[in-house]
Amino acid sequence: MALAQQVQLQRDPGARSDIARRVAGSPALQLVGRRLLTAIPVLLGVTFLTFVVMNLIPGNPAQLILGINATPGAIAKLDATLGLNHPFWDRYWLWLDGLLHGNLGISYSNQQSVNSDIAQFLPTTCWLLLYALVVSLFLGVVVAVLAARRPNGIVDRISLAISMLGLSVAPYALALVLIYVFSVRLGWFPTISNSLGNSPLTAIRALTLPAASIGFPLFAVYTRILRADIVEQMQREDYIVTAKAKGVPPWRVLVVHATRNSLFTLITLVALNLGTLIGAAAIIEPIFSLPGIGAELINAININDLPLVEGIVLVFALVTVAGNLLADLMYTVLDPRIRYGRAAS
Amino acid sequence: MPVRFRLMTMRAACVAGAAALVLTAAAACSSGGGSSPSASPSVQTSNSSIKAPPAKEGGSLTVLEGKGFSGDWPLGLDPATNTTGSADQDYYNAVYGQLFELGDNGKLIYDLATGYQFSNGNKTVTIDLRPGVKFSDGSPLTADVVAWNWTRDLESSCTCAAEWQVARTNPKVTTSAPAASVIKVLSPTEIQVNLTVPDGAFINQMFDSIPNWIISETSFNKMGEKAFAQLPVGAGPFIMVSDSYSNQIVMKKNPTYWQAPQGLPYLDNLTFKSVSGDEAAYEAMLAGEGQVYTDMSTPQLLTESEQHFDVLNQLGTSPYDLQLNTAVAPFNNVKAREAIYAMTNFQPILQNIFKNAYPVVEGFTGPGGICYEQKVPGYQGYDPTLAKQLVQESGLNKVTINLGTISSSPVASETTEALAQEWAAFGVKTTLHTYDLNALIQAFTANGGKSWQSMIQTAGAYDPAGGVGVGFRFDSTSPFSGVHDTTLDTILNNAAASSVLSTRCSYYDQAAEYIAKNYYGPFYFSFAPANVSVKGVAGPGLTTPLPAVSVTPAILWEDVYYNPSGS
Numbered sequence: 001m002a003l004a005q006q007v008q009l010q011r012d013p014g015a016r017s018d019i020a021r022r023v024a025g026s027p028a029l030q031l032v033g034r035r036l037l038t039a040i041p042v043l044l045g046v047t048f049l050t051f052v053v054m055n056l057i058p059g060n061p062a063q064l065i066l067g068i069n070a071t072p073g074a075i076a077k078l079d080a081t082l083g084l085n086h087p088f089w090d091r092y093w094l095w096l097d098g099l100l101h102g103n104l105g106i107s108y109s110n111q112q113s114v115n116s117d118i119a120q121f122l123p124t125t126c127w128l129l130l131y132a133l134v135v136s137l138f139l140g141v142v143v144a145v146l147a148a149r150r151p152n153g154i155v156d157r158i159s160l161a162i163s164m165l166g167l168s169v170a171p172y173a174l175a176l177v178l179i180y181v182f183s184v185r186l187g188w189f190p191t192i193s194n195s196l197g198n199s200p201l202t203a204i205r206a207l208t209l210p211a212a213s214i215g216f217p218l219f220a221v222y223t224r225i226l227r228a229d230i231v232e233q234m235q236r237e238d239y240i241v242t243a244k245a246k247g248v249p250p251w252r253v254l255v256v257h258a259t260r261n262s263l264f265t266l267i268t269l270v271a272l273n274l275g276t277l278i279g280a281a282a283i284i285e286p287i288f289s290l291p292g293i294g295a296e297l298i299n300a301i302n303i304n305d306l307p308l309v310e311g312i313v314l315v316f317a318l319v320t321v322a323g324n325l326l327a328d329l330m331y332t333v334l335d336p337r338i339r340y341g342r343a344a345s
Numbered sequence: 346m347p348v349r350f351r352l353m354t355m356r357a358a359c360v361a362g363a364a365a366l367v368l369t370a371a372a373a374c375s376s377g378g379g380s381s382p383s384a385s386p387s388v389q390t391s392n393s394s395i396k397a398p399p400a401k402e403g404g405s406l407t408v409l410e411g412k413g414f415s416g417d418w419p420l421g422l423d424p425a426t427n428t429t430g431s432a433d434q435d436y437y438n439a440v441y442g443q444l445f446e447l448g449d450n451g452k453l454i455y456d457l458a459t460g461y462q463f464s465n466g467n468k469t470v471t472i473d474l475r476p477g478v479k480f481s482d483g484s485p486l487t488a489d490v491v492a493w494n495w496t497r498d499l500e501s502s503c504t505c506a507a508e509w510q511v512a513r514t515n516p517k518v519t520t521s522a523p524a525a526s527v528i529k530v531l532s533p534t535e536i537q538v539n540l541t542v543p544d545g546a547f548i549n550q551m552f553d554s555i556p557n558w559i560i561s562e563t564s565f566n567k568m569g570e571k572a573f574a575q576l577p578v579g580a581g582p583f584i585m586v587s588d589s590y591s592n593q594i595v596m597k598k599n600p601t602y603w604q605a606p607q608g609l610p611y612l613d614n615l616t617f618k619s620v621s622g623d624e625a626a627y628e629a630m631l632a633g634e635g636q637v638y639t640d641m642s643t644p645q646l647l648t649e650s651e652q653h654f655d656v657l658n659q660l661g662t663s664p665y666d667l668q669l670n671t672a673v674a675p676f677n678n679v680k681a682r683e684a685i686y687a688m689t690n691f692q693p694i695l696q697n698i699f700k701n702a703y704p705v706v707e708g709f710t711g712p713g714g715i716c717y718e719q720k721v722p723g724y725q726g727y728d729p730t731l732a733k734q735l736v737q738e739s740g741l742n743k744v745t746i747n748l749g750t751i752s753s754s755p756v757a758s759e760t761t762e763a764l765a766q767e768w769a770a771f772g773v774k775t776t777l778h779t780y781d782l783n784a785l786i787q788a789f790t791a792n793g794g795k796s797w798q799s800m801i802q803t804a805g806a807y808d809p810a811g812g813v814g815v816g817f818r819f820d821s822t823s824p825f826s827g828v829h830d831t832t833l834d835t836i837l838n839n840a841a842a843s844s845v846l847s848t849r850c851s852y853y854d855q856a857a858e859y860i861a862k863n864y865y866g867p868f869y870f871s872f873a874p875a876n877v878s879v880k881g882v883a884g885p886g887l888t889t890p891l892p893a894v895s896v897t898p899a900i901l902w903e904d905v906y907y908n909p910s911g912s
Binding site: 060063073074077109110111176179180183184187190191192194195286287288289291299302 | 409412417419420518519520589590591592593618619620621624625628629631632633634635781786787
């Protein structure tokens with residue numbers, strides 16, 4: 001903002017309130033607000049469904065925690081301690097009440113606060129998924145651009161072959177192959193990573209194979225989708241012809257113009273894939289003994305640990321909602337024509 | 346597009362991609378690898394040891410433990426509150442030591458105790474403690490501390506509680522405090538337990554049960570229950586350094602261990618890591634990330650492991666038993682039960698699935714336990730002619746048998762499939778079910794115990810009176826038993842009451858014959874998971890076989906060493 005305008009603002013209270021009105025009326029902020037409001041029933045629905053499903057699973061968590069030798073008296077006592085002897089609705093309202101106060105309850109299996117359990121395990125999963133996502137996106141964009149530069153050229157065909165491989169192989173199968181090749185035979189990476197260590201290098205080493213197991217199929221999808229979009233832009237859009245006619249260098253036409261306009265589908269795909277990412281983490285983390293939230297979810301389901309399952313599912317749902325919101329906001333950054341709440345000019 | 350690229354075909358592109366993969370694989374295969382151990386096919390299936398290198402002091406060892414059993418300790422390592430109980434015996438033994446240890450060939454080893462005496466018709470047991478022993482926090486291990494521990498154990502509401510038959514302050518509440526007369530401190534190194542019924546198996550029942558692991562009262566009171574459970578303090582060979590629940594434990598040598606003047610423990614550092622299962626452990630060991638894996642049971646991986654590591658098959662003590670629920674049809678009919686005996690041939694199952702690794706047994710004792718009797722007089726073996734006749738007479742070919750087992754045991758799951766095929770040859774249809782622990786418990790207890798027909802489970806322990814012993818599967822009061830026969834109850838109770846081994850074995854022989862005579866459930870083989878270790882690791886349970894107390898043996902970590910060079 002120019003100096004004169006800043007000075008004007010300092011002198012004129014009316015100008016400040018005008019800015020406040022403009023901020024409050026900002027389409028982006030209104031979008032965020034609307035999305036947060038609609039997220040509430042979504043999150044409630046997800047947690048309620050989870051609650052119902054977990055209660056439908058046969059068995060008594062107290063029995064499972066105490067084991068096969070448990071006496072009826074011991075089970076009844078633990079039932080009372082954990083609140084399992086209350087009716088379904090009472091238990092759900094109790095959990096909701098705790099949630100509104102920021103308390104996700106106490107884990108049945110380890111008697112620790114669910115908040116602290118999630119805080120302990122979530123960072124590992126976050127780093128893992130971030131690593132997988134960033135590398136798969138980066139490589140996906142690079143390879144897609146190179147492939148689209150010469151459709152049906154050698155790079156395009158090689159990328160197609162690699163993508164087909166990535167789409168065909170299941171992450172858990174890929175994980176085992178990667179372990180055999182890069183851990184057992186080459187010794188480059190660890191097979192199990194019970195902790196991420198104390199240094200970034202140790203963490204990167206520990207996370208590389210799990211991230212590759214999750215990221216390779218994603219890379220395959222992103223590459224093919226983006227490459228197809230770019231080729232379509234390059235071959236069918238008038239603005240590309242215009243840019244070439246104006247003498248814009250071919251690489252600039254490809255990267256700055258065509259690729260940018262092709263990113264919308266990719267962004268949508270990334271947002272939609274967040275759920276898949278989380279599911280992949282639940283499968284991959286146990287294979288590598290990573291102490292993440294995905295592995296913890298599997299354990300919690302096996303032992304009928306309802307509070308921990310609810311807490312983790314809630315986190316997943318929040319991430320998915322946030323991811324979709326971020327994708328929508330990214331559209332406005334990429335395409336100035338898109339301004340929510342206002343007709344495009 | 347240049348002509349040369351136009352001529353490039355899809356096939357060429359795929360070949361190029363495949364070539365890249367092949368190059369990588371070739372590099373991997375030709376490489377010396379991380380630190381893959383040299384091949385050392387060494388597997389023992391009998392009571393013989395693996396040749397061990399000379400003992401060496403110092404060094405570190407990483408032990409891998411499988412999740413779902415020993416690799417989980419969600420509530421920490423306080424024996425009185427850890428519901429996973431004796432599954433975590435490796436950690437308990439390392440940090441607490443034991444009052445009594447079970448050595449090779451069933452030899453009783455005195456660790457923190459030095460002796461015991463029975464009196465009062467085997468209702469009173471007096472235990473002598475080793476003088477001068479201190480916990481790693483410096484406090485002394487005395488009879489008062491042991492009494493405090495046992496009182497706490499008896500009041501515990503977890504299923505890991507001691508199952509002593511003792512008088513309670515409130516007889517109606519099984520977890521109420523023991524009466525004042527139950528535990529008596531006779532001197533700083535003498536403690537006495539008074540029971541309400543004779544129990545000649547008392548000392549054998551100590552193995553793998555929580556009264557055998559003594560915690561420091563001083564540290565417990567100072568740290569509080571939760572903090573203590575995370576970093577417990579004992580008088581064992583190792584001290585806890587760090588503990589990430591159900592993930593990783595790091596320990597170091599305890600310099601105040603009572604055998605430190607003798608140079609024990611050998612190891613400086615001991616680390617336990619949880620892994621997802623046999624496959625993950627195998628790969629981790631190939632990559633040099635672990636030197637020991639306990640309780641491997643996957644037959645295919647055991648075969649693979651034999652190519653690279655020392656594989657020690659322990660002597661089994663808990664045979665697999667095909668439980669038949671005598672409370673419901675069709676097995677409330679003795680002819681139907683006898684038909685099952687006659688239809689079932691375990692030999693081909695053992696040969697084809699388990700490579701004859703385990704001995705066939707006809708009772709609830711195994712070669713690693715006491716009172717082992719492989720052949721039981723009157724046991725009905727495989728007899729196809731008799732089977733056909735009995736199937737017709739009992740109408741087994743007109744019903745569908747429900748056969749279940751626990752899903753976490755590949756041995757049990759494969760066996761159910763094999764049995765179903767064998768029975769199908771006689772016209773008997775079977776529906777197979779595998780259950781996780783939760784559902785298994787439900788299957789046993791639902792509908793007053795009348796929802797299940799047949800289950801494959803283990804029955805027996807090192808001492809049939811201890812752990813998941815024979816009573817667990819055959820006593821009429823057990824919810825997991827298919828038998829409701831007070832005569833059998835009496836025989837089993839008599840066996841547990843006597844402290845004379847020959848008398849006890851005589852009663853167990855009677856029990857085995859009684860079970861066989863009434864066709865209460867055929868036994869097949871005595872399985873024990875194997876411990877796998879890299880060359881250079883040695884110790885009881887790793888290179889010398891130990892009897893499994895209930896399922897797996899308790900490794901004596903103070904005697905374990907790692908000498909990779911072998912010199």
